[in-house]
Amino acid sequence: MLSLFTFGFAQKRPKIAYTPAKDLTLVGKVASTENIFHRVDTNAFAGLPAAVKKRVVQSGGLAVSFKTNSPAIYAKWCTAGTVASATMTSVAYRGLDLYIKKDGRWQYAGVARPREGQTCASTTIVRGMDNAEKECLLYLPLYDETTRLEVGVDEGSTVQAGAYPFQKRVLIYGSSIVQGSSASRSGMAYPARLSRETGMDFLNLGMGGSAKMEKSVADMIASFDVDAFVLDCIPNSSPKMVSERTAYLVETIRKKHPNAPIIVMQSVIRERGYFNLASGERVRQQNANVKVEMVKLLQKGVKNLYFIPADDFLGHDHEGSVDGTHPNDLGFDRMIQVIKPRLVEILGTSIEK
Structure with a gap:
């Protein structure tokens, strides 16, 4: 039976x-x-x-x-x-x-x-x-x-x-964090989440361990046909690189894209830096140096240039990373809560229709 x-x-x-x-x-x-x-x-x-x-x-x-x-x-x-x-x-x-x-x-x-x-x-x-x-x-x-x-x-x-689901082209150049480490699955990487949540097309140009603002890379980035640029490359660039290369990257983009918003983000605060003193000092110097470079660029008259500090990216309970550097899904969620309102504010009003 x-x-x-x-x-x-x-x-x-x-x-x-x-x-x-x-x-x-x-x-x-x-x-x-x-x-x-x-x-x-x-x-x-x-x-x-x-x-x-x-x-x-x-x-x-x-x-x-x-x-x-x-x-x-x-x-x-x-x-x-x-x-x-x-x-x-x-x-x-x-x-x-x-x-x-x-x-x-x-x-x-x-x-x-x-x-x-x-x-x-x-x-x-x-x-x-x-x-x-x-x-x-x-x-x-x-x-x-x-x-x-x-x-x-x-x-x-x-x-x-299917129809192309997103509008406006926003390039995000950055480190392994941009590429998606350490989201649990690919749709949880922060550029993907931003696209779904805002309807804007955040283009992932994450380069794990390799976003160091080299001249050849800056020239390549400036050549792309996009509406705006988010630069999240400070985590991979040494403090010296930040001081020496930020201006060239921003100014090269500005020459090719006179009106496009350029948004520079500080490095996430690495959790291991709370105990590893050298690591903590490196991040402090990276973030301090990029802030100095931003002030210089604004004083030179670079327009449509914006800055997002990293103080609250991963929260303050020290539970937002996988390994002390790369956000887990919780860390990415907290990061998005900080940067999304600012990005929407900037891009919603600054990108030419």
Whole structure:
């Protein structure tokens, strides 16, 4: 009786129809690239440091927008197979993160977990939904190079490129914190959250450990066609670099973009600096030096230049980081509560329509 009952109610697994990501809408691109999953075409810019070249081909901040009426959504994807950092989840590092719009707001729907020791994986992200049309946003891995991505739906369901979900292009140049370390999944990185919460397109140009304001990097950043710039690069730049390089970066951007808002952020306060005296002094010097440089630039007449201090970024209970430096989800949430109102105030009034 049990076998007959089981047989009688067994459901056939639906066949899956896959669509390459190139046929959907790619979100978060700073510029066009030959490899659609790279953030920057490194061949287009001379003199970039090797560490920068390594980071900008990683897919942090990129997402795919699509619409489907499928009751289930699947994915198969490949990455370069970089070993995940000990301070990040494998889902954030080289997995996928799906959001679906519900009642007018983007809501988390599921993740695609990579397979340990394998560069490719396929999985069901979410199932059991109704067959109404859904707006979807699928975030790519933060710290690995994505080499292939296909989105799957139940055979017979519709799937098509979605509308571009955000307006205005705001480039965020910065450290591993911008790239997404140590959010639990890629949709929780602070540029991604800012985009969903404000409707503005915050473009992730995080370069883990490598945002040091080199001349070649400054020239590259200034060449991008964007509406505004957020510079969150102080954590990677030594106090000496901050003093020597901030002006060139800001002034190079200003020459190419006479009216674009430029927003400079101080470094997060590293938790280990409360006990490691040298670390604490380094951050104090970084933040003091960038403040001095900002005053100089404003005195020189640089317009539409703004400054966000870091005093409250991670809160004051010392629970906002994974490792004393990189925010956890709580730390990112606190950081957003500080910077989002200021960014909305500046960008809502300063970006030319």
